[in-house]
Amino acid sequence: MRLLCRAERHFDALAYSFLVIGQSMIPIMSRCTMEMIERWSTKDVKKHEIDVFTELKPSSADIIARTAFGSSYAEAKQIFELQQEQLLLEGKIQSRPFIPAVRFIPTAFNRHCWRVEKSIEELTLRTIERRTQCRKLDQHEDAQDDDLLGLMIDAMEDRGVERRTMTMGMADIIGESKTFFAAGQETTSTCISWTLMLLAAHPEWQERVREEVRTACDAVGFPTSDSLHRLKLLSMVLNESLRLYPPLPIMLRMSKKDVRVGKTLVPKGTVMMLPIIAFHHDQRYWGPDANEFRPDRFRDGSSKASQSKSSVFLPFSSGLQFCIGQPFVLQQAKIVISAILLHYRIIISPQYRHSPIFAFILQPEFGIPLLFESI
Template identity: 70%
Template sequence: MFTLPLRNRKPPGTRCSQQGSPVSTFAEHKTRPQISKFQLSAFQLYSCTGDKFIFWQGAQARFFLTDPDDVKEVLCSRSTQISRLQRRPDMVNLVDNGLLQLEGEDWAFHRRTLNPGFLPDKLKKMVPIMAGCTMEMIEKWSSKEANEAKRHEIDVFTELKKLTADIIAHTAFGSSYAEAKQIFELQQEQLRLAKQIGSKPCIPGLRFIPTAFHRHCWKVEKKIEELTSEMIERRIRQRKLNQKDMHGDDLLGLMIDAMDNRALGLDKKLSMGIADIVGETKTFFMAGHETTATSISWTLMLLAAYPEWQARVRDEARTVCDASSVPAPGSLHRLNLLSIVLNESLRLYPPGALMTRMANKDIRVGKTLVPKGTVLVLPIIAFHHDQRYWGPDANEFRPERFSEGASKASQSSSPVFLTFSAGPQFCIGQLFALQEAKVVIASILLRYRIMVSPRYRHSPINYTILQPQGFHHTKAQGAEM
């Protein structure tokens, strides 16, 4: 995918060759991520008859939910009887001690501590930071274009990963991408290692053998914790020296405040220690930038594939932003067309294709008795493409279906739009991610027209998150000046 400067250019079409699966030829977005073709086929087979099914992954039973009423029960009314899957004993430590792994009182305390960082008033203050980071990226694009030939090509996904990393570092931790770059790079290496580990069976005790691979895993994990701890301890020292904390109310500041549990009148066992802050910092570094970068990239791809929607969203951005170059904090709610395009993009290409939970006791889901230890599989992408709830055009790009809001977009009374989950444990960063996406996309559209590279081939793959397989080797191409 790519972007084109507006000045002196004719509105572009979507240019693609006829080999492979270019986006321009898509009448439908029948996503087939490489998660498990068997699972998706089984879902389609059994959901039509209303049946439920179970399959085995090794010695572990996995119960596939095909009814949205069951999903609502699992995520809402029975959330206290359901837990997240814990990582394999031999898996690298990606997000331990963070919201994505904690349960019970520990999870509730961390959530309560972090909630103030995502309140609307707080988020509005982040808009100028998000816009400033975006403008820095766009200025680099313009500088690169001026120094190159007329044909200009940008690897959007790579650029957006840097941008969203910069934004999460600035807004959540008072840092910058340059300072946090090493942490992000090491976490990318951890994801690669996690994929490699996950492709092999878990052999008890093998992880303790100091092989070259295991030593590398330990080294990466130790370095991440060292860098994160240094960032946290530097902020703590600033406070102890009574230095002015310019970022005292960001997420890191809130967590440091929570270290003193007596100030909050809470039980000591619920206070945050350094290990907890490190865990949450790693969690937000991990989950707070790449998922958003992927979502923005998918949205730009769809806008490039449907130039009529791109023109409408750009016209709206021009009206809302008036003479300003970027959206203002109080104007984001007026970007209605961009909102529904974002929702449709998240429906067609949700960052998380599957969600898994585990029954921590014998429970009944609907009319089915689910034994303790059974893994419950919630096929987000299957529900998002199910014609029973979205109509015969479920696989088509139709943003207008969200014109009355996400709650009225489907034909189901139970949740089937599950990008940010549902129930008490819905994604805490939902509003943050949507606001960031609006700022970035609107800022880009005000300066560029976008189209798809002729070399891009549409092949979604579930590489921890749902992303185009070709993003890692395909760049975008511009048109003549």
């Protein structure tokens, strides 16, 4: 299965299906968000401090696990936890000097890496088997069988992959779920955290967005799929946050052949870095206030914004390599931020130290502690 095959992505029915599924994820996102708010509200004080950067991570992982793996959520959580451990282990490997073939020596560290890898494979295989069994017996534990896992199993079956040759299909599924987890979890929670920091730092915008949310949301306080489109101010704020603090601040590309970029000849095989964050702060495109928080630049019809958007506003990349999670992120961010603003007034904590650092994702080095005041 080539869900993420870059060249084919535009034509890939699976990627398209994922976007369609996105429309039905709103109730799941709302439920996870409500659970988080309920956890916070047990703190029996009118004003309390929360490091949103730390607090939002598990909730984002929950949302991805529930939406991508639906009824197999419990197994997905375990797989994601193991994948998170695997990412940390990979980070350790990357930071060590490279010694050829050292990965194959059964040191304690390597044996641990292999155990983690094996557990992921076993759990994934068990999950797929359980799901295919349920399908055969028509026993869906949950109506949400048209989730990402369901689509991947469909793709495997369409290709005629039998149980005995399933290893190949399974490797694909493991790869895809790893990408989703890695690509989706931290980026989303980081984007929401920076946006909350900006709203806390700009109380006038916070009030305006809160008012918009009050008008657009249902009685329970969540946007419906219709009202999400009406959150124009919040969309502008999110865009401005993604411009100032793009969670993926650089992208890497390798030239497949000799290519001329302007006056420079780039030989085949050259790795190029696209400094997205530099484009987003370039005064030539955004004006002298490029480093300031001015969501108005994304107001519909603003000529400067529409010019800039198409060429140098690239938080989700563009063209064939665009981020297929974009609609998912924007929905989730709107739901989480709306719920928070309806329940709390947020204020920058005196503990906050502004220090964005690049650790694959543009992260706040010391977290984002905010004061939450119940409304």
